[in-house]
Amino acid sequence: MVTASPPQKNIVIIGGSCAAMGAALTWGEKALESHRLIIIDVKSHFNHVFAFPRAAVKSGFERELFVPYHNLFGGDDRKGKVLHARVTKLFEHHVELDREVPEFGTKVEFDYLIYGAGTKIPAPGRLAAETKAAGIDTLKKYQKAIEEAERPVVIGAGAVGIELAAEIKEHYPEKHVTLLHSRSGYLPRFKKSVDVMTYNILKKHGVKQILGDRVILPEQGFPLEVKPIEIHTRGGRVIQSDLAIMCIGMTPNSQLLAELSPKSINSDNKFVKVKPTMQIQDDQYPHIFAAGDVLDHTDVKTGHFAWVQGIAALNNIMTLINGGSQEDLRPYVSYDVALIRLILGNKEAVMQTNMLGPLVTAGSWIAGRNIPDNIYAARAWAWVRTPLDEEHADL
Template sequence: MASSSSTKNIVIIGAGFAGLATFNALSPKLAPKKYDDTNLILITSRPFFTHLPATLRMLVTAEGKLEEQVLMPFPEKPKGKGEIITGTVVRIQPASSSGDEANPTTVGGLVVLEDGKEIPYSILVLATGTTWSGMLNFANSKEEITQHANEWREKFSEAKSIVLAGGGAVGVELAGEIKDYWPDKSVTIVNGQNLLFTDVYPDKWRKAVADQLKQINVELVLEDHIDNAEIHDGQVETRKGKKISTDLVVPTWGGKANTQLVADSFGAETLTKQGLVEVEKTLQVRNHPRVFAVGDIISWSEQKQAAKCGAHATTVATNILSLVDEKVAATEYKGSMEAILVSLGKNRGSAFLNTLWGVVLGSWFVKAVKSKGLMIEMMRGQYGLGKW
């Protein structure tokens, strides 16, 4: 079905929050008979969805066997139209190099998988997400991820003193998870700015999170960096020369937009200097009207968060249906409210909602919404996912 020349394929590359949300938004709308000649195909390098916000706790402790919950199998059959293919995309051939541009069923181009399989597309959605290094660099099989988690659990268990290099969401939440499970371990966060997180959020909230960390005896070293994570004589040295006693140094800075495939396929001019995909307000890739981009990879003035992906998906799904109906893609993405929920273990946390005058909420709110259950059941229901 996927490679039939008599059909128009809508292909989504990447099954993270943005890609899966786009697939789910399109699936029921393409079910009516008038779309019989249109296929919906989601390509994923893993045969399961990875609920990344819950992986930090999974890496710290085996308690609860979170790998059984965080890695969520895709449904065997979507609610509407669509199929999910497991494979790694190695090349995208735009129409100019892949076929007959006059033929509307192949006008988009071709997606080539690692195993050599070729999938033509009429419309393409890029949802390649973020690449992570070190602790958050997960493999593509459940067995390998479980082994990776066990290795990190052992590292955290054996270390008496831990230094986290980076004071964004990853570093702060990891500190909270470690302290929640091992309150007597020494944990230090080294952060380059004078406050945690980014200045997108107000200072009062950033200070409130710092106060919560201090309450659980997390030490903060601000306006400094760790350039070399090597430990010498039981110490790691910061850029300013401060020596911190430690058994384990964990880089906890942010990830990088996974856009090398985009640059290789559509040209480096498709990306900004920061490596993000240039998009129109319709989320069409600039100069490529039949190619859309969603999620962490787009150049948009907003924080990269899973919570933004639903709005991206709705915008793109509406515009794709317009193209399928031979109309103009005119729906514009209006942006999303900035909000952040930070867990500090199962019972603590802080939230900021950029609404009204800016709302700061404490542990009671974050515990109820995120900290206790890590939004696992909510994700399963929202995305229609299963469990092992």
């Protein structure tokens, strides 16, 4: 007589970006029979956002940047599933969805949860598009506008703004490209040499750089359309342009958690507060963890740190599932090291790395070699166990 397996409980991850990917690949190697991993994201594909600044300028590889989740768990639904829906409400032990999904309907119960909802930043750094086709369409709209513009201005010089300005000027050297930034230097979390190298590469490209001045934003912002505009700054400048692209502002997607657990939200910046164990700072919900860009944390908000935070949260969840106590949970060890690789065109880059031990800055001779058009999107396809080739690229 065959004994039926007991029903599995769910570990739910809200958000399907790098925090979820790190957790999912770790789970794939040591999944527990008692639980399965359920990732919920409104997007149909993993977005390889690292290449979006380039893909907003250059065409031909957009489809490679939207990676299908379907084989993330190797087709084993007892290990995990990815649900394409938007979480509309978070409860203590279940979430509600905005649409019916097979097996679950509009309600997914969970034993544990990782809140990895990330942040919002303006396109083309992140896209609101929910499908691959819509994402590609958005990137092509940026390509068309940038191609038609003669005097594009990029407003905001975080990593996306810097990379976008460099890509535009390299691909269209005849255009008058301006990068406008409110700070007096670039990327203050990093070594001064990152700022200096970045400034000099942009200068070599021919990008006009205006630092230490803030744009007076129109109430509705700047639409993605090519037409004569004047951009006014608080310093009294008037910049003549025909296309303004906003690359400023990061907003945490913390509202769902805030409704359930207001005390776990930093009231000043709306990011999620966590304990060293990656549990949210609310003792009423020891089974809810958080990871990724949505955290109020000293880690730089990059895919690398989201990835390792997701793994840390999952490992502690597995400890609890295996009978461990709160005292058995391991604190997430952040080295508080700022790591980055800025890709500034086909052959130029700036990198801050500790690969060889000490934290150092490297320029294009090291960091700018052999960068593929899709900015290493093949790695994301490998994560989901799907070849990046003609047979699969349109999945």
